[in-house]
Amino acid sequence: MKQQIIVSGTGGQGILFLTRFFAEAAMMMKLQVLTSEIHGMAMRGGTVVSHVKVGTFKSPLVREGHADAGLILNKQNLPLHRSLIRPDGYVFVNTDTPGDYSSIDASGLALGAGAPAMTNLVLLGFAMQRGGFFCEADVARKVLKKLSPPAHLELNLKGFDMGFASS
Amino acid sequence: MNRQEQRMLMGNEALGRGLFENGCSLAASYPGTPASEILSSVVTFSREAELPIHIEWSINEKAAYEVALAHSYTGKRAAVAMKQVGLNVAADPFTRSAYLGVKGGFIVISADDPGPYSSQTEQDSRLFAHFAKIPVFDPSSPREAKEMIKKAFELSERYEIPVMVRPTTRVCHARQNVTCKKPRLLERRARFEKNPSRWAATPQFIYDLHKLLNEKMDKIAEEHVLSPIPYASLPSRNKRCVIASGVAFAHTYELLEEMGLLDRLDLFQVLLPFPLNRRFIDMIQSDYEQVLVVEETYPVIELQLEKGKIQGRKSGFVPRQGELTPDCIHDVLERFLGSASQTHPARVAQPGKRPSLCPGCPHRPAFFAIKKTFPKGIFPSDIGCYTLGMNLGAVDTCHCMGACISQGAGFYHSYAQDGGNIPPIVVTIGDSTFFHSGIPGLINAVVQDARFIIAILDNSSTAMTGHQPAPHLGIKADGTPAPAVSIPDIVTACGVRFLRQCDPYDVPAFRSLLEEADQYCRSEQGGVAVIISKHSCPVDKKAIGPEQLYTMEIGETCDGCQLCLKQFECPALVAPEADSRAKGRVRIDFHTQGGGYLSSEHGEREGVAPAASPREGATRAPLIDQALCVKCGVCKHVCPKGAIAVKEETKA
Numbered sequence: 164m165k166q167q168i169i170v171s172g173t174g175g176q177g178i179l180f181l182t183r184f185f186a187e188a189a190m191m192m193k194l195q196v197l198t199s200e201i202h203g204m205a206m207r208g209g210t211v212v213s214h215v216k217v218g219t220f221k222s223p224l225v226r227e228g229h230a231d232a233g234l235i236l237n238k239q240n241l242p243l244h245r246s247l248i249r250p251d252g253y254v255f256v257n258t259d260t261p262g263d264y265s266s267i268d269a270s271g272l273a274l275g276a277g278a279p280a281m282t283n284l285v286l287l288g289f290a291m292q293r294g295g296f297f298c299e300a301d302v303a304r305k306v307l308k309k310l311s312p313p314a315h316l317e318l319n320l321k322g323f324d325m326g327f328a329s330s
Numbered sequence: 331m332n333r334q335e336q337r338m339l340m341g342n343e344a345l346g347r348g349l350f351e352n353g354c355s356l357a358a359s360y361p362g363t364p365a366s367e368i369l370s371s372v373v374t375f376s377r378e379a380e381l382p383i384h385i386e387w388s389i390n391e392k393a394a395y396e397v398a399l400a401h402s403y404t405g406k407r408a409a410v411a412m413k414q415v416g417l418n419v420a421a422d423p424f425t426r427s428a429y430l431g432v433k434g435g436f437i438v439i440s441a442d443d444p445g446p447y448s449s450q451t452e453q454d455s456r457l458f459a460h461f462a463k464i465p466v467f468d469p470s471s472p473r474e475a476k477e478m479i480k481k482a483f484e485l486s487e488r489y490e491i492p493v494m495v496r497p498t499t500r501v502c503h504a505r506q507n508v509t510c511k512k513p514r515l516l517e518r519r520a521r522f523e524k525n526p527s528r529w530a531a532t533p534q535f536i537y538d539l540h541k542l543l544n545e546k547m548d549k550i551a552e553e554h555v556l557s558p559i560p561y562a563s564l565p566s567r568n569k570r571c572v573i574a575s576g577v578a579f580a581h582t583y584e585l586l587e588e589m590g591l592l593d594r595l596d597l598f599q600v601l602l603p604f605p606l607n608r609r610f611i612d613m614i615q616s617d618y619e620q621v622l623v624v625e626e627t628y629p630v631i632e633l634q635l636e637k638g639k640i641q642g643r644k645s646g647f648v649p650r651q652g653e654l655t656p657d658c659i660h661d662v663l664e665r666f667l668g669s670a671s672q673t674h675p676a677r678v679a680q681p682g683k684r685p686s687l688c689p690g691c692p693h694r695p696a697f698f699a700i701k702k703t704f705p706k707g708i709f710p711s712d713i714g715c716y717t718l719g720m721n722l723g724a725v726d727t728c729h730c731m732g733a734c735i736s737q738g739a740g741f742y743h744s745y746a747q748d749g750g751n752i753p754p755i756v757v758t759i760g761d762s763t764f765f766h767s768g769i770p771g772l773i774n775a776v777v778q779d780a781r782f783i784i785a786i787l788d789n790s791s792t793a794m795t796g797h798q799p800a801p802h803l804g805i806k807a808d809g810t811p812a813p814a815v816s817i818p819d820i821v822t823a824c825g826v827r828f829l830r831q832c833d834p835y836d837v838p839a840f841r842s843l844l845e846e847a848d849q850y851c852r853s854e855q856g857g858v859a860v861i862i863s864k865h866s867c868p869v870d871k872k873a874i875g876p877e878q879l880y881t882m883e884i885g886e887t888c889d890g891c892q893l894c895l896k897q898f899e900c901p902a903l904v905a906p907e908a909d910s911r912a913k914g915r916v917r918i919d920f921h922t923q924g925g926g927y928l929s930s931e932h933g934e935r936e937g938v939a940p941a942a943s944p945r946e947g948a949t950r951a952p953l954i955d956q957a958l959c960v961k962c963g964v965c966k967h968v969c970p971k972g973a974i975a976v977k978e979e980t981k982a
Contacts, residue, residue, distance in 0.1 A: 173683055174685065175688075182505070183338070183505070186338050186505045186507075187338055189507075190336060190338050190507050195506075195507060196338070196505070196506065196507055197471070197504055197505070197506050198504060198505040198506075199500060199503060199504050199505075200340075200503045200504075200505070201447055201448075201499070201503065207685035207686060207687065207688065207715060207718060207794075208683070208685050208686045208688070208901055209682065209683055209684055209685035209686075210682025210683045220584060221470070221471065221579075221580040221581075221583050221584050222577070222580040222581040222583070222584040222585075222656055223471070223500055223501075223504035223506075223577070223580070224500065224581065224655060224656050225656075226655075226656045226657055226660065227657050239682075239683065240682065243682050274957065279957045
C-alpha cells in the first residue's frame with residue numbers, strides 16, 4: 164500500500180490535526196508513514212499545506228502531480244496546491260461552489276451545527292466516504308477517539324459523521 | 331511502556347526522545363522555529379521515568395550552551411537545542427568548546443531552515459561546524475535523527491569533543507513511526523576534575539589544544555563506522571555517482587527508485603558531512619569521473635571533495651539557494667544523467683495568503699496607536715509574532731534578536747548629528763526578545779544618551795514558537811514555579827527614567843502615553859522612554875481570559891472608506907463581496923485586498939451586514955465575521971466615523 168495525500172488550508176483551520184489523523188491511522192493499520200508540516204510564522208492565518216505519505220517512502224514531501232488525494236479546506240488554495248494532486252486524483256474542496264472537484268460546504272454545515280471549529284472534520288468525513296483511502300471509517304473513528312481532547316471528542320465525531328453521511 | 335513501542339513522532343520529538351533514552355541529564359534551549367519542540371518533548375518524555383533531568387528554557391542560546399557545557403564538564407551527558415541563527419548567538423562558547431573539549435557526551439542540535447520558512451537566513455550549521463572544527467551529523471528522517479543522538483553521544487565521549495546534530499525543517503517537522511525504547515540509566519554523579527590549563531586555557535595552552543583538536547578531526551575522518559553508506563551495486567560501471575545527505579538524500583533516493591535507476595547509478599548517503607571520511611574522499615577522487623553532490627543548504631561536502639569534477643551547489647549545477655525540493659532534485663538528476671529533454675523552469679511557489687496577527691492580539695492596537703500617533707515615525711522592530719506589525723505599517727526594520735533597540739539608538743544618533751528635526755523613533759520589542767538580547771542594547775542606548783521610545787510588547791508569552799515561558803512569568807519549562815524577574819525593575823536598573831505601563835486595548839490612553847513619551851525624549855533632561863504594553867496573548871491557554879466580552883456591529887455611519895481593513899487588519903473584519911449579498915447572505919470566497927488577507931470561509935453571515943442600499947458606503951462596508959471575532963471590543967477605537975460600535979456587552 165502506497166498513498167500520498169495533501170491537506171491545504173490556512174493556519175488555524177486544523178490542518179495539523181488532519182495530518183496527525185492520517186499518520187495515526189496509518190500506524191494503527193501497521194503501515195509505514197511520513198508526514199510533513201510547516202510551523203511558525205505561517206501558522207498565524209497564512210497559507211499552509213501539509214503532506215502525508217503512507218507506505219515505504221523515504222522523503223516526507225509529495226512531488227508535483229503525485230498526490231492521490233487532496234483535502235482543500237479553503238477554496239482559495241485550489242489554484243495554489245491543485246498541481247500537487249495527480250490529474251486523476253481525488254480533489255475534495257470545502258466550498259458551496261461546485262466545480263471540477265468533489266465539493267461540500269463543510270464550513271456551512273459546521274456553522275449550522277453551531278461548531279465552526281469542526282469544519283475540517285466534516286471535510287474529512289466527506290472525503291473518507293468516497294476517496295478510496297488506505298483506512299476505513301471505523302479506523303478513522305478510533306483514531307479520532309485517540310487524538311481528540313476529551314472536550315472536543317463528541318463534536319469531532321459529529322463533524323466526521325456529518326461529512327460522511329452527506330451525499 | 332513495553333520494552334519497545336512504535337510511536338508517531340515529529341522529528342523534534344524523535345530528537346527529544348533520543349536525548350531521553352540515551353542518558354542526557356541536562357537539556358537547555360531557547361525557542362525558535364524549526365527547533366522549538368525538541369525541549370518541550372524532553373519535558374513530556376521525562377514524566378515517563380523517575381530520572382532527574384534538568385530541563386530549561388534558557389534566556390538565550392549562549393546561556394543555554396554554557397549551562398550545558400559545564401554539566402558536561404562534570405562527566406554527565408548534556409544537550410543544547412536551537413535554531414540555526416541561535417547558534418550565531420552561541421557562537422562564542424561554541425567555537426571555543428571545540429578546543430577545550432568536553433567530558434560527558436555533549437550534543438549541539440542546530441536546526442536549519444532551507445527555504446527559508448521561518449528564519450532570517452538559510453545559513454548552514456554544518457558549515458559553521460566545519461569552521462569550528464566540530465563533527466556534525468545530518469539526519470534524513472525523524473527515525474534517523476533519534477539514532478544519530480545515540481551515535482553523537484558516543485562519538486562525543488570517545489573524543490571528548492562537542493558533536494553537532496543538524497536537522498532541517500523537513501526533518502524537524504516531519505512525522506514518522508519511530509521505535510521507542512526505555513531510557514538508559516547512566517547513574518553518573520557530578521564530578522568536576524580541576525584542570526585550569528584546559529578549562530581556563532590561556533593563549534599559551536591554545537596552540538597545543540588546537541593541535542589536539544586537529545588530531546581528533548583526523549581520527550574521526552578515519553572512523554570507518556561513520557563513512558558514507560553506499561546504495562546499489564558498487565563499483566559503478568559508468569564512473570558516475572551521486573552523494574547526498576540529510577533530507578535531500580531521502581528525496582534523491584526516492585526519485586532514483588522511481589526512475590528505476592537505483593541499480594544503475596551509485597548513490598552514497600553521508601551521515602557525517604564534517605569531517606568527511608578520508609578514504610571516502612580518496613575513493614571518490616580515484617573511482618569516479620562524474621560526481622553530483624546534493625546537500626542543503628551550503629556546499630559543505632562539495633568543499634571537502636577536492637578536484638574540479640564535482641557538480642553541486644558551489645559549481646552552480648545545483649541551485650545555489652533555496653530548499654532542494656523533490657521537484658528541484660528531479661530536474662538536477664535529469665540534467666546530470668543527460669536525460670533531460672529540457673530544463674524545467676523552477677516552479678515558483680505562489681505566496682497565497684499572508685500571515686496576520688490573530689483576532690484580539692494586543693500587538694494590533696499597540697501598532698495601530700503607534701502609527702496613528704506618529705504617522706511619519708521610524709519603527710525598528712524585532713523577531714516574534716509582532717514582526718507582523720509590518721502589515722500595519724508600524725514595523726520598518728527587523729534584523730536579528732534584540733537588534734531593534736540598538737537600531738533605534740543608531741537612527742537617533744544619525745538624525746541628531748544633522749541638527750534640525752528628529753523624527754519620532756518608536757522601537758517595538760517582545761518580552762521574551764527583550765530578555766534574550768534587548769537588555770545590553772538598552773543599557774548602551776541609555777549611556778550613549780540616545781532619545782527614543784521603546785514599547786516592550788509584554789504579552790506574557792513566547793507566542794510565535796508555542797507559548798514557552800519567559801523569565802518574568804515565574805514558570806520553569808516543566809510548569810513548576812520559578813523565581814520571576816520583573817521587566818520594570820530591569821528597565822529602571824538599566825538607567826531609564828521614563829517608564830510607564832499601559833494596556834494597549836485602551837487605545838486613547840496608549841496614544842496619550844506615546845505623546846507624553848515623545849515630549850520626554852525631546853525635553854532637555856530627556857532620554858530613552860520605555861512604555862510596557864501589557865496584555866496577555868489571547869491564544870495562550872495559560873492566559874487569564876477577559877472579564878468583559880463585546881459583540882460588535884457596523885452601523886449606518888459607515889461610509890465604506892475601509893480604513894479599518896487597511897490600518898487595523900483584524901481577521902474578523904472582512905471586506906464585503908457584492909455578489910453573495912444579492913443572495914441575501916455573505917460569503918467571502920476570494921481576496922479583495924492587495925495581499926489577499928481578508929478572507930475566511932466560515933459560512934453564512936446573515937444579518938451581519940448592513941442592509942443593502944444604493945449608497946456607496948453600504949456596499950463597501952466591512953463585515954464582522956462573528957465566528958472569528960473574539961469580542962475584544964478594541965475595534966471601537968478604529969473607525970474615524972465611529973461606525974464600529976458595541977452592540978452588546980456581556981460578562982465572560
